[in-house]
Amino acid sequence: MASIVGAAVKRVEDPRFLTGATQYVDDVRLPGTLAVAFVRSPHARARIRGIDASRAAALPGVVRVLLGEEVARRTKPLRPVAKAGTFPGTFKSCAVSVVAVAEVGFVGEIVAAVVAESRYVAEDAAELVEVDWEPLKPVVDAERALEPGSPLVHPEWGDNVMMTTGVKAGDPDGAFAAADVVVKARLRMNRHCASSMEGRAVLAAVDRARGQLTLWTSSQSPHVIRTHLARTIGHPEHLLRVIAPDVGGGFGLKANIFPEEIVCALAALDLGRPVKWIEDRRENLTASYHAKDIVSYVELAARRDGTILGLRGRFVVDAGADIACPWTPAVEPFQLVTALPGPYKIANVETSAVAVATNTSTTSPYRGVGLPAAQYAIDHIIDMAAAELGLDPAEVRRRNILTKDEFPYTAATGLAYDSATPKETLELALAKVDYAGFRRRQAEARREGRWLGIGVSSLMEMTGLGWELFRHFGLDWLDGAGADSAHVRMDSNGTVTLSVGTLSHGQGHATVYAQLVADTLGIRVEDVTLVQGDTRVTPFGWGTWGSRSTVQGGGAVLAASGRLREKILRLAGHMLEVAPQDLELADGAVTVKGVPTKRLALAEVAYRAVYGADVPPDEEPGLEAVCHYKGPTPYANATHVAEVEVDPETGRVQLLRYVVIEDCGRMINPMIVEGQLAGGIAQGVGNVLFEHLRYDEAGQPLTTSFMDYLLPTAADVPPLEFGHLETPSPLSESGLKGMGEGGAVGPPAAVANAIADALAPLGGWRPIERLPATPEVVRGQVAAAR
Numbered sequence: 001m002a003s004i005v006g007a008a009v010k011r012v013e014d015p016r017f018l019t020g021a022t023q024y025v026d027d028v029r030l031p032g033t034l035a036v037a038f039v040r041s042p043h044a045r046a047r048i049r050g051i052d053a054s055r056a057a058a059l060p061g062v063v064r065v066l067l068g069e070e071v072a073r074r075t076k077p078l079r080p081v082a083k084a085g086t087f088p089g090t091f092k093s094c095a096v097s098v099v100a101v102a103e104v105g106f107v108g109e110i111v112a113a114v115v116a117e118s119r120y121v122a123e124d125a126a127e128l129v130e131v132d133w134e135p136l137k138p139v140v141d142a143e144r145a146l147e148p149g150s151p152l153v154h155p156e157w158g159d160n161v162m163m164t165t166g167v168k169a170g171d172p173d174g175a176f177a178a179a180d181v182v183v184k185a186r187l188r189m190n191r192h193c194a195s196s197m198e199g200r201a202v203l204a205a206v207d208r209a210r211g212q213l214t215l216w217t218s219s220q221s222p223h224v225i226r227t228h229l230a231r232t233i234g235h236p237e238h239l240l241r242v243i244a245p246d247v248g249g250g251f252g253l254k255a256n257i258f259p260e261e262i263v264c265a266l267a268a269l270d271l272g273r274p275v276k277w278i279e280d281r282r283e284n285l286t287a288s289y290h291a292k293d294i295v296s297y298v299e300l301a302a303r304r305d306g307t308i309l310g311l312r313g314r315f316v317v318d319a320g321a322d323i324a325c326p327w328t329p330a331v332e333p334f335q336l337v338t339a340l341p342g343p344y345k346i347a348n349v350e351t352s353a354v355a356v357a358t359n360t361s362t363t364s365p366y367r368g369v370g371l372p373a374a375q376y377a378i379d380h381i382i383d384m385a386a387a388e389l390g391l392d393p394a395e396v397r398r399r400n401i402l403t404k405d406e407f408p409y410t411a412a413t414g415l416a417y418d419s420a421t422p423k424e425t426l427e428l429a430l431a432k433v434d435y436a437g438f439r440r441r442q443a444e445a446r447r448e449g450r451w452l453g454i455g456v457s458s459l460m461e462m463t464g465l466g467w468e469l470f471r472h473f474g475l476d477w478l479d480g481a482g483a484d485s486a487h488v489r490m491d492s493n494g495t496v497t498l499s500v501g502t503l504s505h506g507q508g509h510a511t512v513y514a515q516l517v518a519d520t521l522g523i524r525v526e527d528v529t530l531v532q533g534d535t536r537v538t539p540f541g542w543g544t545w546g547s548r549s550t551v552q553g554g555g556a557v558l559a560a561s562g563r564l565r566e567k568i569l570r571l572a573g574h575m576l577e578v579a580p581q582d583l584e585l586a587d588g589a590v591t592v593k594g595v596p597t598k599r600l601a602l603a604e605v606a607y608r609a610v611y612g613a614d615v616p617p618d619e620e621p622g623l624e625a626v627c628h629y630k631g632p633t634p635y636a637n638a639t640h641v642a643e644v645e646v647d648p649e650t651g652r653v654q655l656l657r658y659v660v661i662e663d664c665g666r667m668i669n670p671m672i673v674e675g676q677l678a679g680g681i682a683q684g685v686g687n688v689l690f691e692h693l694r695y696d697e698a699g700q701p702l703t704t705s706f707m708d709y710l711l712p713t714a715a716d717v718p719p720l721e722f723g724h725l726e727t728p729s730p731l732s733e734s735g736l737k738g739m740g741e742g743g744a745v746g747p748p749a750a751v752a753n754a755i756a757d758a759l760a761p762l763g764g765w766r767p768i769e770r771l772p773a774t775p776e777v778v779r780g781q782v783a784a785a786r
Helices: 014-018 054-058 068-074 119-126 172-178 222-233 259-271 281-286 331-339 371-389 393-398 422-432 435-447 467-472 509-521 549-576 602-610 670-690 742-762 775-785
Strands: 034-040 046-052 062-067 089-091 110-116 130-135 161-169 181-192 201-207 212-217 240-243 275-278 291-302 308-320 348-357 451-462 484-490 496-500 528-531 583-586 589-592 595-601 624-629 635-646 653-663 720-725
Touching (some): 034 259, 046 110, 054 062, 054 119, 062 068, 062 119, 068 259, 172 291, 172 308, 181 670, 201 259, 212 259, 291 371, 308 331, 331 371, 331 451, 371 393, 393 422, 422 653, 422 720, 435 635, 451 742, 496 509, 496 549, 509 549, 549 595, 549 602, 595 602, 635 742, 653 742, 670 742, 742 775
Parallel strands (some): 034 275, 496 528, 653 720
Antiparallel strands (some): 046 130, 089 161, 201 212, 201 275, 589 595
16 A cells, blocks of 8 residues: 555545535524623723723623723733743733723723623624723834833833843854955834634633533634633633634634633623624734734845855844733744844854834734744845845855755754755755746846846744743743644544644644554545544644644654554454564555465454454553654745736736745645645735735724735735655654745745845845835835936
């Protein structure tokens, strides 16, 4: 039987989605369900002098109004604190109120919750809640928040600095002093958010007979949510069940616990009736966590031949008003300062980052956390240096990029790369786009008055976030170590039920995990059923985020399946009176090696094992195995190449071609790999060309609907071209690596480089200093050049 791992098996979960047989949170309908609407702050910063909810409470159909003081008495505040020694630098925490009590820190912060018979009534009642506000002066820009005399978001800190960190290696001062060329730029990456098709959603219900509280939530990490919720509201964790049914996208946002989940749980416990809240798009854009909003100051020192001698990077990260839980704004700065060198051999590096509190919505990890901004900085400054030196940017990369033979490799910033192929993917990508031919076509187009450009981004992607790494970067309010779990059980007919602690919300786990089980046990993919997302029936897991599920979840699945295979062969050997090592397990049967006629159908072995009809005294009946896997942190890598055409008069950027060569270790399913890449690239295109959450100086959000917060459509993303290398990790089960975030990491740098390349004849190569590169920004570039 040929290995099914590596085959482009069609996703087994797709028919359910294509036929509408899914169940999202809002599809869970319980009798007597109440609806919640939240009263949210209209001010970026203000004191609450008083709240009068009497008119709202008197409205027919209103069942309950919850205010901040009551919620504060009944809950513990969320207060994430970084473990001492986690990173070089400082970290300040703050208590995050579930519902604001005395002061609000951003537009959209919850001030009260109205529970009613319908969402219509709840919304009407929310408008009747009267708040006596004392508006205060906000601070909206992170760099201004660092200035002396700036308004303080958390006065107890004494300033607005939430976190500082940095890395210094080698002799950066000496490298810059010895350089032939030094280039520097200030780059600003835009603020945007995880605009998943399904917003956040919560349904809470109480089983009075058993005392059990059940929370259905659109989450990436149901077990983590259960632990935090139990601690926050003081409910016994064994009497708290969290279910994540079908989840319509997460992208990192839904790996956090939110105040709305806590409020719904409290209301359900109070009222004994189910309570539901479904986020609308305005709430999603203004009151959920945002991402990025980073100012990067980057400098590069090089010799005349293009050899990079040194690199400096200073990052100012807008953390927003509060601290996300559990994934604090500390994650982004640390990724920035460590990931900046990427796949390039740079020995002399100095980086620093500061996370700054502002009166805007809290920021938290989003697909690729830290990496898109780091990649934008390093790849854009390399192109800038190439232009200054009069060299082709592809050639500068060739002279500095790591090759396959140089791994394992420890970057100057301390990241330990296990295996990768940066030079090899770069060369394949350049060959696939016919880079030399493009330069000829570009010259011809310029003579015709058409402005074509090409941009390259080569990246490293940390995947898995393994046991040792997770333990080091754990947080003292939740001592996690990042292990994940799998339970594999074979039923009496030879089919398998697989239960895991990860959670698929679009990644195709039901298919890829089934491929791993089927390959190990010699059964069909369709004979494997996946159970996930329910804390009552799944083993503990950290959920799905950070490109970890293939490495950690897949590693657990492989290890548990391997243990089950060993038991099957032992029991079959007993039944056939043959040593287990003389048996083969494939095509649904156990066969004696070299004697194909001497065999047992796997279903027969399973039947006899499950019912104990022929189990030796030293074996237990049944066929099942569990693994709690302490996995590694392998690195994937890729090269992205974008071709664009820019209209200097209108500022329009048209993507003509997009090529990616990816190396994510041993691929389980190439079709799913390419699907993950395509989705990430589309998000990256949104990052570089369209999406931008804007605030005015008073902290009022200006992008509150899809009329003004633009997402890329199918017409904006060209047909994508993929190529693959497979370099198995020496650290993980079966050489597996993750790759879920890499697609979103490359586009900002690749497309920005392509735009700058296209505009170079109009006045020399100039950096694209802020994203998104909207027509307004591009026309500004042209005007400055002219």
